[in-house]
Amino acid sequence: MKRTVILLLLIMMPLIGMAGGQQRTSNKELEILVNQISRTQGVEVVKLGSLGTGLLRRAIKAGMDDVTDPQEKEMLKALMGIKKISVIDYSSCDESLSSKFNRKIEKVLDPNNLLVDVKDDGDSMKIYGFVSEDESTVKDFVLHSSSENSLICLFGTISLNGLMDIR
Numbered sequence: 001m002k003r004t005v006i007l008l009l010l011i012m013m014p015l016i017g018m019a020g021g022q023q024r025t026s027n028k029e030l031e032i033l034v035n036q037i038s039r040t041q042g043v044e045v046v047k048l049g050s051l052g053t054g055l056l057r058r059a060i061k062a063g064m065d066d067v068t069d070p071q072e073k074e075m076l077k078a079l080m081g082i083k084k085i086s087v088i089d090y091s092s093c094d095e096s097l098s099s100k101f102n103r104k105i106e107k108v109l110d111p112n113n114l115l116v117d118v119k120d121d122g123d124s125m126k127i128y129g130f131v132s133e134d135e136s137t138v139k140d141f142v143l144h145s146s147s148e149n150s151l152i153c154l155f156g157t158i159s160l161n162g163l164m165d166i167r
Helices: 002-016 027-038 050-066 070-079 095-109 160-164
Strands: 044-048 082-089 113-120 123-131 137-145 150-159
Touching: 027 044, 027 082, 027 095, 027 137, 027 150, 044 050, 050 070, 050 082, 070 150, 095 137
Parallel strands: none
Antiparallel strands: 044 082, 082 150, 113 123, 123 137, 137 150
């Protein structure tokens, strides 16, 4: 499922730039939602702030010398714009609580552009983001899987130019 999502995301990148008339949820709203959900018993949360992602960017930069595939290099360059990461897994919660979280997440994400909606063998994942006016970058990718009860927020800016060259 994850491999399919990443493949479809890369294929759909050129189409993302065509999305117009966008609304968007602020970073603050997403962070409030993440904090509300993370306080619940049975919810697993991993957050990387600016320090953690800064260290990750340095590690990526250092490792780029060893990468020989130009497409991999472009992908790594594109990921350099990510400033914060939040991953939430609420699959251990009871079904009523998971449903409540899914409704809450969908309500917060509804004003955003749905970039990709992936369905595979009963699993589904929606990918949201905000495309800049000049259509050169996407800000704040949010991946939500209601079937797997997970939410992944990639805060920052990712260049579309580099991603469009990846095949």
